[in-house]
Amino acid sequence: MTADLRRPHRTFTIRQLCQEFKCTPRALRFYEDKGLLNPARDGMNRVYSYKDRARLQLILRGKRVGLALAEIREILDLYNVGDGGATQAAKSLKKFQERIVALEAQRQDIDNAIAELKAGVERLEKQLAETRPDLLPQAADYDLVLRRRLDPEHAH
Known part of the structure; x- marks a missing residue:
């Protein structure tokens, strides 16, 4: 029951996400091709979940600070490890520190x-x-x- 409270069942269209995050449908399809997003389908339409929306937000933040898509995928793939996000947080911390050094x-x-x-x-x-x-x-x-x-x- 608590999982339902954290993950609303609201869905989003490609247009809604593009408007909200100021990105293109092509970009969303690209992230899907790279395995970073996995929207459901309703016929030919993509249906994005709350989780897809959160993943997109993290992808765009990662890109904004210069992380490679492979690095972003590494972080996102640790979401379901089952340790309350600790492994994902540790990996993110390491990547962020490396990026700070590179940017400096x-x-x-x-x-x-x-x-x-x-x-x-x-x-x-x-x-x-x-x-x-x-x-x-x-x-x-x-x-x-x-x-x-x-x-x-x-x-x-």
């Missing part, structure tokens, strides 16, 4: 690339100021265009 390394790489580019900009501006100052306004115009593309609200 990426952030350091990005910070280094930005610093290198800024130094290059400084050198090039100095060089142009000395040799062809007439070309500096063009560089400033280009910089403004890029800034507007990246952040139109804060472009000066």
